[in-house]
Amino acid sequence: MSLSISDAAADRVKAFLENRGKGLGVRLGVKTTGCSGMAYVIEFVDEINPDEDVTFEDKGVTIVVDKKSLVILDGTEIDYAKEGLNEGFKFTNPNESERCGCGESFTL
Amino acid sequence: MALLQIAEPGQSGKPHERKFAVGIDLGTTNSLVATVRSGKSDTLPDENGEHLLPSAVRYTPTETIVGKAAREAAVEDPHNTIISVKRLMGRGVEDLKLLGEQLPYEFVESETSVPRIKTVAGDKSAVEVSADILKALKKRGEETLGDELVGAVITVPAYFDDAQRQATKDAARLADLNVLRLLNEPTAAAVAYGLDSGQEGVVAIYDLGGGTFDISILRLNKGVFEVMATGGDSALGGDDFDHAIAEWIMQQAKISNDQLDASRSRLLLQKACEAKEALADAESVDITIDLDEQQTWYGSLNRDTLNELIDPLIGKTLLSCRRALRDAEVDKDEIIDVVMVGGSTRSLRVREKVGEFFECEPLVSIDPDKVVAIGAAIQANALAGNDPDGEMLLLDVIPLSLGIETMGGLTEKIIHRNTPIPVSRAQEFTTYKDGQTAMAVHVVQGERELVDDNRSLARFELRGFPPKVAGALRIRVTFQVDADGLLSVSAMEETSGVEASVEVKPSYGLSDGEIESMLKASMEHARDDIEARSLREQQVEAARVIEALDSALAEDGDALLSDEEKQVILAARDALVQSKDMATTSQQVKDAIAAVEKASAAYVAKRMNSSVQSTMAGHKVEEFKTESED
Numbered sequence: 047m048s049l050s051i052s053d054a055a056a057d058r059v060k061a062f063l064e065n066r067g068k069g070l071g072v073r074l075g076v077k078t079t080g081c082s083g084m085a086y087v088i089e090f091v092d093e094i095n096p097d098e099d100v101t102f103e104d105k106g107v108t109i110v111v112d113k114k115s116l117v118i119l120d121g122t123e124i125d126y127a128k129e130g131l132n133e134g135f136k137f138t139n140p141n142e143s144e145r146c147g148c149g150e151s152f153t154l
Numbered sequence: 155m156a157l158l159q160i161a162e163p164g165q166s167g168k169p170h171e172r173k174f175a176v177g178i179d180l181g182t183t184n185s186l187v188a189t190v191r192s193g194k195s196d197t198l199p200d201e202n203g204e205h206l207l208p209s210a211v212r213y214t215p216t217e218t219i220v221g222k223a224a225r226e227a228a229v230e231d232p233h234n235t236i237i238s239v240k241r242l243m244g245r246g247v248e249d250l251k252l253l254g255e256q257l258p259y260e261f262v263e264s265e266t267s268v269p270r271i272k273t274v275a276g277d278k279s280a281v282e283v284s285a286d287i288l289k290a291l292k293k294r295g296e297e298t299l300g301d302e303l304v305g306a307v308i309t310v311p312a313y314f315d316d317a318q319r320q321a322t323k324d325a326a327r328l329a330d331l332n333v334l335r336l337l338n339e340p341t342a343a344a345v346a347y348g349l350d351s352g353q354e355g356v357v358a359i360y361d362l363g364g365g366t367f368d369i370s371i372l373r374l375n376k377g378v379f380e381v382m383a384t385g386g387d388s389a390l391g392g393d394d395f396d397h398a399i400a401e402w403i404m405q406q407a408k409i410s411n412d413q414l415d416a417s418r419s420r421l422l423l424q425k426a427c428e429a430k431e432a433l434a435d436a437e438s439v440d441i442t443i444d445l446d447e448q449q450t451w452y453g454s455l456n457r458d459t460l461n462e463l464i465d466p467l468i469g470k471t472l473l474s475c476r477r478a479l480r481d482a483e484v485d486k487d488e489i490i491d492v493v494m495v496g497g498s499t500r501s502l503r504v505r506e507k508v509g510e511f512f513e514c515e516p517l518v519s520i521d522p523d524k525v526v527a528i529g530a531a532i533q534a535n536a537l538a539g540n541d542p543d544g545e546m547l548l549l550d551v552i553p554l555s556l557g558i559e560t561m562g563g564l565t566e567k568i569i570h571r572n573t574p575i576p577v578s579r580a581q582e583f584t585t586y587k588d589g590q591t592a593m594a595v596h597v598v599q600g601e602r603e604l605v606d607d608n609r610s611l612a613r614f615e616l617r618g619f620p621p622k623v624a625g626a627l628r629i630r631v632t633f634q635v636d637a638d639g640l641l642s643v644s645a646m647e648e649t650s651g652v653e654a655s656v657e658v659k660p661s662y663g664l665s666d667g668e669i670e671s672m673l674k675a676s677m678e679h680a681r682d683d684i685e686a687r688s689l690r691e692q693q694v695e696a697a698r699v700i701e702a703l704d705s706a707l708a709e710d711g712d713a714l715l716s717d718e719e720k721q722v723i724l725a726a727r728d729a730l731v732q733s734k735d736m737a738t739t740s741q742q743v744k745d746a747i748a749a750v751e752k753a754s755a756a757y758v759a760k761r762m763n764s765s766v767q768s769t770m771a772g773h774k775v776e777e778f779k780t781e782s783e784d
Contacts, residue, residue: 136158
């Protein structure tokens with residue numbers, strides 16, 4: 047089981063955490079919702095629940111994933127990308143098979 | 155895939171349901187749009203990396219150009235290029251004359267009080283020009299966030315009156331932008347520094363822009379900023395610093411005024427501005443000016459000289475500060491923070507002098523050009539529900555009047571448009587007919603006089619009144635709008651306690667465009683509406699008179715009247731019935747009512763007498779005395 051984060055994404059996460067003034071890292075997860083089944087979640091972490099969460103360290107960033115989501119996210123790389131004026135975090139997940147047209151949700 | 159932002163714990167939105175909101179600083183010279191992404195509020199640049207959007211709009215027969223390209227065209231195409239439109243917001247034709255400014259635009263002669271500027275693309279009001287600026291900012295926001303916006307917080311100067319604020323809201327509606335709140339500019343600056351969650355007390359916002367200076371004294375109380383005083387100078391700013399430096403260069407280089415043409419003086423001002431900016435880092439700066447083809451002047455300006463040049467100007471701003479403090483009735487030592495806003499507060503001398511004056515270190519860590527937009531975005535994010543700790547600031551107002559239908563299809567407004575919410579207002583109504591045991595309450599929204607022209611929100615009925623004569627019952631109708639704009643209407647008949655109520659969301663299903671067109675219609679039809687209203691009122695009155703007359707005649711008409719007398723009254727009555735249905739002006743109905751009243755005057759007098767006699771029959775005078783003493 048592994049997860050990785052790109053240099054660009056790690057820098058951003060650190061900068062956002064510093065700006066926020068608190069937080070242990072980022073939580074990555076999967077929600078069952080959206081037009082095509084599942085959607086990615088990225089949130090700040092203030093609390094880690096040892097019974098449910100697994101933590102990874104990569105490039106100085108603590109990544110927290112709940113065990114349920116980890117099955118789906120295994121092998122995912124998080125990048126920070128720019129597309130035109132828009133910019134944000136991008137999930138590259140080898141387990142994903144299909145996405146909805148708008149790219150907001152996916153299926154395995 | 156979609157690019158994601160880091161959400162607060164547990165606040166991740168579902169796909170297509172993320173609530174993107176922006177803060178907009180709609181400025182006189184420049185405008186900005188900002189948003190909170192991954193917890194950080196920042197202004198959004200365009201594709202060229204420019205954050206500032208010049209508040210200039212140029213109209214051509216085929217397109218509307220907003221921003222830098224429009225501002226550059228202001229000289230060549232002054233009639234069709236509108237700059238500084240913020241100064242015209244909410245102003246009437248009369249106000250513009252009082253502003254006393256030489257505006258290069260041609261205003262259209264119009265009957266309405268809203269001035270319209272003649273352009274090749276048609277007549278434009280200040281609201282429409284502002285809407286075009288807002289549309290450009292909205293587009294930038296949506297392209298950056300990759301989705302539609304749920305709304306925006308737009309900032310306005312603290313001294314903006316209701317008309318100017320409403321004009322700003324109307325501009326947003328025209329731009330199809332949902333206004334979450336209008337926020338005072340100084341309040342937004344304070345929010346950007348997080349002062350709203352800090353200690354309670356008095357803060358000063360020192361805003362020195364290119365051409366204007368504003369000072370605001372705010373008091374933070376329970377998370378809400380109250381504006382205690384505002385002041386400033388609408389013709390003092392960083393541009394005056396440049397002028398002072400340019401004049402100094404002219405003296406040093408011995409350039410006389412008559413050697414200056416337009417392009418040369420612009421060049422001088424540009425050199426002056428560059429020198430001013432360079433002195434923010436350097437102790438002294440070299441200046442070279444080409445006097446003519448052969449001669450070049452070399453000089454240098456150091457910080458001390460610069461300070462001497464601009465100190466008198468800074469002194470003027472501090473005088474305004476002193477006045478504002480006096481107006482607010484606070485002492486300097488009560489000020490806990492001073493926030494610096496506006497590009498000219500980058501000047502170290504300004505910071506130093508302001509710090510000395512208020513005896514505290516001014517807050518300068520956020521870019522002073524962006525601080526207002528950044529604060530507005532933080533507020534927008536909280537109002538959109540993305541920040542669990544977000545405080546709700548300021549009040550909102552209801553967009554359109556709320557009222558009920560009264561006899562004749564007329565609208566009786568109970569809560570007027572622009573009333574701050576939450577609000578509760580009650581009004582008493584009475585029965586219209588003898589023996590009336592029920593009343594229909596029809597809740598309507600809009601500015602028009604006739605119900606048919608307004609929007610119907612809800613209907614409900616109140617039943618089970620004790621039968622009484624017309625006008626004897628009191629029905630109290632209460633309108634209540636909570637902080638979220640939810641309207642509840644309740645009605646109660648006071649003698650019997652019969653009650654009914656309904657809940658409605660006033661703006662539900664009403665698009666911004668519809669609100670705009672409803673407002674427009676109410677202004678365009680103002681005169682027709684008033685006539686229509688008084689005609690309906692007279693028709694209702696006529697019906698009431700006929701009803702009363704008929705019931706009186708049925709009761710004692712034959713007993714009290716001769717056939718001849720009765721014929722006269724009936725003739726007037728029939729004329730009134732006809733007039734009521736056929737009349738086109740209220741005056742016609744009014745005259746017919748007067749004719750009936752005249753014809754039946756003697757009959758009414760007889761009825762009064764007989765009624766008094768029958769009431770008093772069998773009683774002694776003493777009994778009435780006691781009753782009246784009770």
